[in-house]
Amino acid sequence: MVCRSRLSVVIFIATSAVLLLFLFSFSEAVSSVSLDYAHKAHNYWDSNFKHSSSLPQIYNCEDPYRRPGYLHIDPSDYKNTRWVPYTPEFLDAETPWYAEYPPPKNADIFFNQTEPEWQFLELPSTPKEWMKLARAEHDRRTKSLEVEAKKQKAQDFLGVKDDGSMGWLWGRRLLIIGDSVDRYMMQFFCEEFGRQMSQPGPHTTALCEIPSLNFTIIHWHFPGSFTYKPDWWWMKDMKEIAFEERWNSMWAPMLDKHVRGKDGRPDLVLWQNGLWDQRALWEAGEAHFNGSDNVMGTRERQLVWDEVRFVASRMQKLAEKLNGEFGADVPAMFRAITIHRDSNATDANIYELDRIGRAVAERNGHEVFEWGRLVTAMSMLYRDKTHTDKGPASWLWGNMALEYLARGAGIRDPERSPYFNGWGACHKQLVHWGGR
Ligand SMILES: *[C@@H]1O[C@H](CO)[C@@H](O)[C@H](O)[C@H]1NC(C)=O
Ligand SMILES: *[C@@H]1O[C@H](CO)[C@@H](O)[C@H](O)[C@H]1NC(C)=O
Ligand SMILES: *[C@@H]1O[C@H](CO)[C@@H](O)[C@H](O)[C@H]1NC(C)=O
Ligand SMILES: *[C@@H]1O[C@H](CO)[C@@H](O)[C@H](O)[C@H]1NC(C)=O
Numbered sequence: 001m002v003c004r005s006r007l008s009v010v011i012f013i014a015t016s017a018v019l020l021l022f023l024f025s026f027s028e029a030v031s032s033v034s035l036d037y038a039h040k041a042h043n044y045w046d047s048n049f050k051h052s053s054s055l056p057q058i059y060n061c062e063d064p065y066r067r068p069g070y071l072h073i074d075p076s077d078y079k080n081t082r083w084v085p086y087t088p089e090f091l092d093a094e095t096p097w098y099a100e101y102p103p104p105k106n107a108d109i110f111f112n113q114t115e116p117e118w119q120f121l122e123l124p125s126t127p128k129e130w131m132k133l134a135r136a137e138h139d140r141r142t143k144s145l146e147v148e149a150k151k152q153k154a155q156d157f158l159g160v161k162d163d164g165s166m167g168w169l170w171g172r173r174l175l176i177i178g179d180s181v182d183r184y185m186m187q188f189f190c191e192e193f194g195r196q197m198s199q200p201g202p203h204t205t206a207l208c209e210i211p212s213l214n215f216t217i218i219h220w221h222f223p224g225s226f227t228y229k230p231d232w233w234w235m236k237d238m239k240e241i242a243f244e245e246r247w248n249s250m251w252a253p254m255l256d257k258h259v260r261g262k263d264g265r266p267d268l269v270l271w272q273n274g275l276w277d278q279r280a281l282w283e284a285g286e287a288h289f290n291g292s293d294n295v296m297g298t299r300e301r302q303l304v305w306d307e308v309r310f311v312a313s314r315m316q317k318l319a320e321k322l323n324g325e326f327g328a329d330v331p332a333m334f335r336a337i338t339i340h341r342d343s344n345a346t347d348a349n350i351y352e353l354d355r356i357g358r359a360v361a362e363r364n365g366h367e368v369f370e371w372g373r374l375v376t377a378m379s380m381l382y383r384d385k386t387h388t389d390k391g392p393a394s395w396l397w398g399n400m401a402l403e404y405l406a407r408g409a410g411i412r413d414p415e416r417s418p419y420f421n422g423w424g425a426c427h428k429q430l431v432h433w434g435g436r
Contacts, residue, residue, distance in 0.1 A: 061425075064127045067087075069083050071083055071396070079395055082396075083127055137166040152212065169409070176218065177270070178222055180203075181372075203223065205219060220246070221246075222318075225310060243318055268405050270401070272334060273315060278353065281307050318360075319332075329423070331404065336369060336434075338376075341382040341386070369404070407420050410423075
């Protein structure tokens with residue numbers, strides 16, 4: 001007994017020492033700034049907030065992008081866009097004077113254009129500004145190099161690959177199986193790093209390589225659930241529709257050269273299915289029930305049950321194919337579907353397709369990338385009737401993609417431990433469908 005407790009004391013002291021050392025070196029190198037903020041925040045809570053006895057809560061296994069929150073868009077600079085989750089610190093914060101009841105005498109209460117108080121932005125639970133960190137490091141690396149942008153290769157940056165605490169991104173591969181909405185996000189991401197995305201042809205594949213970070217994004221165009229190319233297919237220049245055929249003819253050839261990263265597989269897989277199936281299911285109905293009273297010939301309708309079964313089976317096949325190819329423990333996420341800029345009853349089936357995706361993701365051990373839902377109804381962020389534009393939406397997308405890559409890479413942020421201790425550390429708590 002005595003021995004054992006002495007042993008545990010020793011272990012405890014040893015662990016604490018290691019932890020302290022780690023905390024110290026980590027905070028020195030990486031987050032002296034944010035710790036500083038944490039102190040400031042602490043003082044602020046003490047003087048201003050009701051429940052001020054503790055530091056802002058450690059976020060453990062919560063995914064901040066899946067918490068209810070506020071999309072902070074800075075009107076003067078989209079590069080300040082951030083998701084601010086509503087935490088206990090927020091909900092228990094002191095009542096602002098303008099919400100007091102009874103109101104002040106002769107009150108005329110109206111609201112001005114205001115932004116979140118920095119105390120909320122600096123909470124450890126508010127996701128990091130990864131795009132800023134990555135961009136700043138990219139700028140430093142490329143400025144020190146005398147090679148023109150087009151000719152840069154990852155090789156040129158080997159000597160600086162660990163600088164700026166961005167070494168974890170070196171060699172990472174992000175695989176997207178999606179549509180033009182994803183492709184635009186990827187293109188805009190590339191442009192932020194001074195790169196161009198390349199495509200062998202429309203609706204096939206796309207590739208973006210950022211040599212300064214040795215970071216690669218691969219896009220496989222996924223045209224929905226159909227198992228063959230029907231006569232009524234509206235896009236005549238597409239040869240193959242079924243993902244099995246696309247896999248063999250255009251996707252598999254990219255696997256070794258581009259998709260498999262340092263672990264022999266992609267570091268994050270984002271897949272989705274929505275707008276192409278929406279269109280295909282409408283077109284199928286119109287081709288067979290045009291001019292009749294049958295609801296199948298209309299676009300303001302729910303999915304019918306056959307369609308639900310059809311899409312669910314096909315998505316199951318896709319998820320199984322991905323797990324079979326990359327392993328069931330590959331970090332993979334279902335990307336929540338975006339609706340149209342002017343969305344009405346015709347988009348009812350988008351939400352239905354989205355729910356199928358969430359269920360299939362959960363079934364196959366994939367998590368949910370909520371980006372599409374975080375920008376829902378923000379039609380001012382669209383470039384046309386279907387696609388979100390470069391700006392707040394794409395910056396948010398980048399911040400999110402990098403945060404999940406960092407999680408998979410296991411960067412170990414003590415402020416949010418164990419969230420960043422590798423994909424598996426919190427995966428069990430996060431594999432549920434999402435609640436939206
Ligand atoms: C908005 O600004 C006006 C003018 O400065 C001020 O009188 C008013 O109290 C402000 N509203 C709030 C909610 O602070
Ligand atoms: C870039 O990353 C890949 C792994 O994704 C790796 O095979 C390659 O060697 C890296 N390039 C350099 C120059 O280090
Ligand atoms: C359906 O009918 C309308 C009008 O009758 C026609 O304009 C449209 O091209 C038809 N669509 C299909 C898919 O046949
Ligand atoms: C929305 O609904 C109205 C009325 O049914 C229709 O005229 C309009 O085209 C719809 N808008 C879109 C974007 O589908």
